[in-house]
Amino acid sequence: MSSTVKEIEILNADNTELMRISREGTLSLNLNEMQTIQSHFDGLGRNPTDVEIETIAQTWSEHCVHKTFKSMILYSEEGKEPEKIDGLFPTFIQRATEDIAKPWCVSVFSDNAGIIEFDDTYNLVFKVETHNHPSAIEPYGGAGTGIGGVIRDSLGTGLGAKPILNTDVFCFGMPDTPYAQLPKGTLHPKRVFNGVVAGVRDYGNRMGIPTANGAILFDPRYTANPLVFCGNVGLIPRDRCEKSVEPGDLVVSIGGQTGRDGIHGATFSSAELDDTSENLGSVVQIGNPIMEKKIVDALLQARDRNLYRSITDCGAGGFSSAVGEMGEHVGAEVHLERVSLKYEGLAPWEIWLSEAQERMVIAVPPENLDELIEVCQAELVEATVLGTFTDTHRLQVFYEGVVVADLEMEFLHNGLPQPVKEAVWHPPQHPEMASRDKAVQDYTDDLCQLLASPNIASKESVIRQYDHAVQGGIVINPLVGVENDGPSDACVVTPVIGSRKGVIVANGINPKYSDVDPYSSAAAAIDEALRNIIAVGGTLEKTALLDNFCWGNPDKSDRLGELVRAARACYDIATAYGTPFISGKDSLYNEYRDTTTGEQRAIPATLLISAICVMSDIQRAVTMDVKAPGNYIYVVGNTYAELGGSHYFGIHGFIGNNAPIVRPDKGKLTMEKLSTAISNGLVRSCHDCSEGGIGVAAAEMAFSGGYGMSLNLDNIPTGDKSTADDILLFSESNSRFLVEIEPQHQQAYESHMADVPIGNLGTVTDTPNFIVNGTAGRRIVETSIDTLKSAWQSPLQS
Amino acid sequence: MLKPKTLILRTAGTNCDAETDAAFQLAGAETALIHIQNLISGKVNLNDYQILAIPGGFSYGDDISAGILLAVEMKHKLTDALNRFVADGKLIIGICNGFQVLVRTGLLPGINRSGSDTPEMMQQTTLAMNTSAKFECRWVDLETEKSTCVFTKGIKEQVYLPVAHAEGRFTAPPDVLEELESNKQVVFRYAKSEYPHNPNGSDVNIAGICDPTGRIFGLMPHPERFLMKWNHPRWTRLSETERTRSEEGDGLAIFKNAVNYVKSHGK
Structure with missing residues (x-):
């Protein structure tokens, strides 16, 4: 030897x-x-x-x-x-795809990325991966090679796909973490943030691949274990997939x-x-x-x-x-x-x-x-x-x-050998927070605080560093609206220049709901990713999903119990919506051990759902910015008192116990109806209701479009007869949207949506005033879109 | 007449070649994507073409500074072919990284100081780091100047195009700036001087220039990214009728002008 x-x-x-x-x-x-x-x-x-x-x-x-x-x-x-x-994978993920059995799934789970049909000449490949551990130690190099690696997954699928789009989702510790509280041996979240963004920017931009979709989340538990999800979509000739x-x-x-x-x-x-x-x-x-x-x-x-x-x-x-x-x-x-x-x-x-x-x-x-x-x-x-x-x-x-x-x-x-592992799930109990309607006259400050919370606040300073227009196919930018700075729900690109066939990419991720129940968190992630697809003009029928689980140590039975809950939700919700998984990945052992104190921290149970949809005509796409005064604002879908893990509870120091659940039968009908309303040209703008509920969604639509709104909470359809103003305004119930309808289409829109709970909340106004009246008739928000926009834009400006 | 032949130059790190190719094809040109190795080796002859396009990207990683390595390679390994191409009155366009390359070769602004017939290939201006000190991708309003540039003949007075670069701040000594103005070599200006309207801090808001003949053109914005009207970041705000009218974006006219020029001059 x-x-x-x-x-x-x-x-x-x-x-x-x-x-x-x-x-x-x-x-x-x-x-x-x-x-x-x-x-x-x-x-x-x-x-x-x-x-x-x-x-x-x-x-x-x-x-x-x-x-x-x-x-x-x-x-x-x-x-x-x-x-x-x-096996969680065969039982909950692979089986979902088999049961859904979409004929346009070309290759699932077997190659380096999933493959779906696009048009007569091409298929699409899509893969999202994580590069968490390297990014914790060397953010720039770790993140850059994360995107480099996932691009090679597309290139290594079939006989090789041309990379056409990047998507990136990051989870960091709080940017204002005091240095004294930094766990031993870890980098400051701000340094990780800057390094990761620069790494993805320099790699993606140099490769000439548009980065047009993403998200950035913050939670103290990501300080020692930041998460870096990098995704790539590729275009491949149909006869080069095997x-x-x-x-x-x-x-x-x-x-x-x-x-x-x-x-x-x-x-x-x-x-x-x-x-x-x-x-x-x-x-x-x-x-x-x-x-x-x-x-x-x-x-x-x-x-x-x-x-x-x-x-x-x-x-x-x-x-x-x-x-x-x-x-x-x-x-x-x-x-x-x-x-x-x-x-x-x-x-x-x-x-x-x-x-x-x-x-x-x-x-x-x-x-x-x-x-x-x-x-x-x-x-x-x-x-x-x-x-x-x-x-x-x-x-x-x-x-x-x-x-x-x-x-x-x-x-x-x-x-x-097939490992045998034990898993257990104990539902946690958190202190509950009640409606503050009796104590509070005005929710303007709450709304501004929500807009300024780092998870919701504008990510423009990051987005602009990514080239999102290279390859010449961008149709819906990550930033939209009258000043090109509103938060788009999803991006749309045409990979074949001149063709009107498009690709929509969106994501959903709600780790805060995991503190209540990882089942709700996973279900909400799927619902959110699909809402984002629908909101720009996509359809459930042509949408596929990717799952990326980032978890703590699965050798610990409680962490594994959470994983079982989340995986089960993936099967239940994906099959109910008819949207198959085509690829996925997991990154486990995201835990940090302080060797002096022996303290052990895990990240929140985090599932990223990425969605890809083939759009037959990009001319039917809509954006989230309001377009003209005089148009009506409708909410689509029922609101429930579901604030467990919500941002509203979060800013008041509560977690609560009623995380939003997904009611997939109702959700599916809502999304299908809204999707056809959009493709029939009845909807002028559309935004999904997610973090911060109706309040945040309405504010974002208003300031992105440059017009005010006058809204009334009376007409919000509820599934549980909730009447408290803060619950209606900030609940994060799933499967809801806000839409803008022109008066000339109001009748057609209402009759088209007859089977779905909708409510006319008010109008877009030709003033900068943003006004919300509560159910008891009192004015609960009165401010200007400039104030709201500046609250939303200031926190992460540089 | 035959379709004008356009050579789209590629090298390691070029990444806007496919959409530049699409732009020239939509404009009615015949195109070929050619790696510079093939010009240097003589496998492909530059002078078989009527238009040379240097697309955007990060040629050789923009190591040392943006565009310089490709510029040096062109200057020293394609000297004769380039001289003949220019002397024959053919067209050159450099977009973003291509503009950086043209500036570093000296083909732009190409102010003739020696009175010689061939281009001097001396760098007279530069594209420096953005004043924001970072890469930025955004759409900008441009004013079309009355210039000698053949690529912008008859196009709209206001054009909207995206920029995406870190090194796009056009700067030059005062005498060069003066000559650019008096020779009508300034082709595009950013519509306003303050950031982010002037996204990089360019001198006198210069976004694009041409050589004194108007046949060599370089610009930081990307016309090849606005070939279709739905590339405009606010196309969904247009009225129903506007949304369904024409499908063409502002950028296409530049490529059409190049094709029409070659057709009418029979170069």
């Missing part, structure tokens, strides 16, 4: 020794897994090499194989029979050189952070967007000339994962000394595991190699033949002629 490769002594190791090996090697393998490896090699009568055990650790990592979502879960909930759930690998095809790496950067990223992201994590600099990769742009330019030409049969990106686990996955059903032989290195001195396992960025692996029939290299050279991109796909069903790795790994594909991909 070569001196550069080490044998790992596990055959005679006891349990303590096995765990020491796992821990000291950052393998993130638990005892059961280590024992499985031990007995496999026992059967072979030899120890594994470092290359082999590292390969197994990467392939079996939470990051790569999502073992929590495939675990057998023993779930218990107060007052209910204990339940056995054979891949295969034949024995004899060459293993070719394309793009950047390999260095010691990003080693152990996959296993690192499957562990909790603590105050020493900042020393793990080598797990964060270094990004080079121009290199990635060159790869896109070269590969899309090679794709169109049919020069390769399969493609995947080198992400977590580097070559070990990429080659291991591509060769799963055939076998592969790789010679590591052929890898183009940034510098000398890497051990074979480091070359094999490096997560150096901007690399793709393709399977090239030997007769196409010369032409492929010619295409790459013309774009100044390196292409290196690393080995061959074989028919041995083994993953064989050589270094200077010596075998450094020889693993059965079967063991590598199917040897991982």
Whole structure:
């Protein structure tokens, strides 16, 4: 055996020794897994090499194989029979998609991104990923390579999609956190914020991909564990969506050189952070967007000339994962000394595991190699033949002629024992807050406070740093209205210039409701993402979803209980709305441990739902800014006293217990009716009611359009006969919208919406005054749109 | 007449090539996306084309400063081909990063000081970091100046286009600014001088300039991003009739002018 490769002594190791090996090697393998490896090699009568055990650790990592979502879960909930759930993913996510069975789903859950139909020539691919752990340690590099990685997912789907749109959602600690309260070893949220935004900006802008949708949320529990969700939509010819690998095809790496950067990223992201994590600099990769742009330019030409049969990106686990996955059903032989290195001195396992960025692996029939290299050279991109796909069903790795790994594909991909985990759910009880109607005469201050709360406040200073118009297809900008600064519900782009067929992308995320019930939070996230799609002119019929779960440590039964609640909601609500999941991802272990105090903090249970809709005619799109005085403002959908986890309770220091629930039958009817009203041209503007309820939605519509409003809460349809003004104004009940209707369309609109609860709240006025009268006739808000707008714009201006 | 042939120049980091290509095609040109390697190697001959377009992006990552590496490459490796292209009276447009490239080659503003027939290729002006010190994407109102520029002949007096850049502050020594005015080389100005209307702090609100002949044109705003009326950020505020009238955006006229010029001059 070569001196550069080490044998790992596990055959005679006891349990303590096995765990020491796992821990000291950052393998993130638990005892059961280590024992499985031990007995496999026992059967072979030899120890594994470092290359082999590292390969197994990467392939079996939470990051790569999502073992929590495939675990057998023993779930218990107060007052209910204990339940056995054979995998959250097959039970709640995959099954939803199967039950919905949309014919336009081309590929779901199998490739690097989901694929849906677009038009006669193209399909769309969509993927959202997280890059949380790296962004906590090195925000700029972590976030940049997060977007770089998800772009490569699109490029690695089918035979490669052209990236056409980015979406980014960030969760940070409070920007005003005092330095003294900063957990040991963590960066200040403001620094994380600025670094993450700059990282995404510099990568996305240089790649020439519009970033036109996103969100930024704040909560103190994200301070040590910020969340960075990066998404990419790609456009792919319909006949380039399938891949295969034949024995004899060459293993070719394309793009950047390999260095010691990003080693152990996959296993690192499957562990909790603590105050020493900042020393793990080598797990964060270094990004080079121009290199990635060159790869896109070269590969899309090679794709169109049919020069390769399969493609995947080198992400977590580097070559070990990429080659291991591509060769799963055939076998592969790789010679590591052929890898183009940034510098000398890497051990074979480091070359094999490096997560150096901007690399793709393709399977090239030997007769196409010369032409492929010619295409790459013309774009100044390196292409290196690393080995061959074989028919041995083994993953064989050589270094200077010596075998450094020889693993059965079967063991590598199917040897991982199904974990069994326990989960429990105890509904929390929080102090309840009552309506303040008796004590308060006027809610203007409350409204201004809500608009200024960081989750609701304008994100314009960030949005403007992203190029949202590159590629020339933008139709609905992230900022809309008379001064181009109102908050759009979703973005719309036309990926084919001149065509009126569009793509809508939106998101929904409500971690605050998780404090009451993660089921409500997940249901509301789906409802919100769909509302945003409907609000700009989309339809449920042509909408697909992505799920991204960011959770605490799932080995703790209470955290896992929350995950079960959220996953169950995903099945229930998605099937009720008929909107399938096409791809998803999870990032678990988002916890921080203070090694001196032993204190353990988890992030709030956070589910991001991203929605994508194919729009047949973008000329039917609407925006949220009011258009003209004299038009009516209607609320669509019932309001309930649902303020648990709401922003209104939040600004008064309460959580409460009645988080908004989704009533999907009613919600579906509401959305379908409103969607046809919009496509029939009956609706002049539309905004979804979410954080801050009707009050915030109305204020945003008014100041974005530059007109005042005069509203009356009397006509708000309620599902529970609520009459308190603050509840009506600030409740965050789901499946509600505010719409602006021109008088000439009022009758047609009302009769079209006959089956849906709607209420005429008042009119758009030709003054700057924003006035709301309560149910008892008293004036509860009286201010100007300038005051409201400045409250909304000031907090995050720079 | 045959469609004018347009070469859309690409290199590592070019990223507005597809929409620039679409713009010229909609305007009636025949187009080819050509990597600069192929011009340098001689595989493709620049002088087989009538229009050269240098699109936006981050050529070579804008390392050192925006556009400079591509400018140096063009100046030193395509000297003869470029000289002939210009001398033949053909058209060049540089948008955003392409404008930065043209300024750094000296093709813009191209004020002739030596009296020589070939372009001097001396940098006379620059595009510096925005006064806001950051990349910004926003729409701006532009005033069309009465200039010699063939790309803007007869277009509207007020044009609305998006900008998206970090290094777009046009600045030049006073004598150069004076010459630009007297030669009618200022093509577009930002309509107001205060930020964010003048989004980068450019001298005398300059958004685009041409060379003294009017045949080489560079601008920071992106006309290729406003080919369709629904690219306008406020198109949903238009009335029902306006929304369904024409489908063309303000930017297309610039490309049509280029195509028509070549057709009528038979270059």
